[in-house]
Amino acid sequence: MSAPVIEAEHLRLHYPVLSMRARSLRNAVLNRAVGGRLLKAKHETVTVLALDGISFTLEEGDRLAIIGPNGSGKSTLLKVLAGIYEPDTGRVSVRGKVSSFLDLSFGLEHEATGRENVKTMLRLKGLKKDEIEARIPEIVAFSGLENYFELPVRTYSSGMFARLLFSTATAIDTDVLVMDEWLSAGDAEFVERATARMNAMFSSARVAVLATHNPKLVDTVCNKVLVLEKGKPLYFGLVKDSPGNF
Template sequence: MAYLEFKNVTVQYPVYNSRSMSLRNQLVRISTGGRIESEAGHISIVTALKGVSFTLNDGDAVALVGHNGAGKSTMLRTMAGVYTPIAGQVVRTGRVATVLELGAGMDPELSGYENIVRMGMLMGMSMREIRGRTQEIEDFTQLGNFLQLPVRTYSSGMSTRLMFAVATSTQPDILLVDEIFGMGDAEFQAKAKQRMESLIKSVGIFVFASHNNDLIKAYCNRFFRLEHGVVHEISRVDID
């Protein structure tokens, strides 16, 4: 069973080299989407999420909407356990998989095969699981013998294929996805979309941060709008 709950969650982080009387501070506020709560010297404390509460259960497919920097990525990372709240509690039941920053944990000096193992372990997979899925990952990437070479020799498209294949190789209970459908060439986008749709149907809870309203309405049945660290649940008709 999948379950995810935020209990009055607040997330803050420091932004360095920012002065209160400078234009840079205004840019920090705009780009992070959070609230600058306090300042000391060259450090500003940004509240990215403030007192957020909600409950997700099996069957919930949630869209996170809002302007760039509204806090969508922070929300996903807090759901995943990457960010720790300074207040409140996050309760999770079930295995979590993320498609956030593709390539998190990838080492360009290692081969493609070695990175499959590295990224798989960072995602919580056992060596047995990784070995069992390597052939499927290899087939999806269509990289062939390039998987034996260091990733630093790959083109950006080749790296994307490998990163996406590993990130979507698990069978989670909770799937957290940042906007990724515009990556790669047209052929790969079609394969990636088909793979994602199959994965979405298999999970208990799906959370998707996106600016694509057509995809949001196609995949989601609940909608959260983020603005300056505050979250409001809205209806489908409120999606612009």
């Protein structure tokens, strides 16, 4: 059997939420009340434990749904898988090129044109100049932006913006697809084409991971599920063997 595509072992991650310094007004009042003793705690940070002991392995062909209530750690786990966040402890190894769609508009410049922004986004994804040039005609065509492609993105409607980001993000070859909800954006005509493209990408990736609140997607496009609650794993395994309905 070939090596797993994703191995996550005992992942834990805390977010710093409030430093004692950030609570300065409350601090000042408190500090006076306790006669200055709070100063001793000035470097302390209040944290939230967003991931607590997450382990799983995904093989070639697996389609994982991550489900759980708001704040259960889904997006945080996706960011760890995409290499955006480092876990505090534990280890994640991903074999292959990851497309995450989580940081789509990262680096976007509002005064720059659609074309210039596409180049920047692809460069940030690690593509070389000739690879970028080769992809642009298809991105222009799929986005349907026509002349708007040459205008600053500050002139775009939100639908146009979504077209630009989606067309660019899905123009990149990927081994491992990591998504926060199913991407679809824009007007009805574009949503139809975008959905078809998402389906194709989702089924052609070696491994795909989707965080979702949509039970229908879990049943129809995924074979495995990880159920999170307050950052802890409640269940990981095959959708067909999982307890409860989504």
